Amino acid sequence: MNSQKSNLPSPMTTPDGYMKDPQGRLVPIDTIKPVDLKRDAVVRQIIDDARKLNAEIAAFRKRAFEAVEEFIAESAREYKVKMRGAEGKGNVSLATFDGQYKVQRAVSESISFDERLHAAKELVHQCINDWSDGARPEVQALITGAFEVDKAGNINTGRVLSLRKLDIDDKRWKRAMEAISDSVTVTGSKAYIRVYERDGEGNGYKPISLDVASA
Structure with a gap:
């Protein structure tokens, strides 16, 4: 060989x-x-x-x-x-003694909903159907739009969670909000560091960009 x-x-x-x-x-x-x-x-x-x-x-x-x-x-x-x-x-904000500079550590959580969201959606629709004569159109639009999905079939978590801020005195609504809370699952989290300096004109802080596109 x-x-x-x-x-x-x-x-x-x-x-x-x-x-x-x-x-x-x-x-x-x-x-x-x-x-x-x-x-x-x-x-x-x-x-x-x-x-x-x-x-x-x-x-x-x-x-x-x-x-x-x-x-x-x-x-x-x-x-x-x-x-x-x-x-x-968790989230924390640190500033220099003179307040000229600020560092923020921000934690963003990724969440999803389990099967209990479907129960919440059904209860919400029951409420909407019964309120059709009395509820304000903008409230109805807000509630029904919360469960819409995007082109990828994903639901907007912010819209769904915002429903819990509505003060509605209805037993089914309260059960629906409880179902939403119970269905939330934290699937992950990501931490960010953001740095700021005070605007020379005294209009608050402006970010020191670490992004190539906006530096």
């Missing part, structure tokens, strides 16, 4: 003097137009910079969360309290 290594390039590498096209075919560089080579170089440079920036933002996010959590724990120790588990993980 011939034990000599092959000089052929690995399928995962591109040999010198060639570039791969979108179909993965090897194209000799000297046959590629200069403008196409320049475009390739510009895009690759931007992507390289973007990856570096992404890594920097990820490192900043990690440092910021750790700094906030450490400060909360340190502040709690002033009162001889030791933070445990999820304690101290």
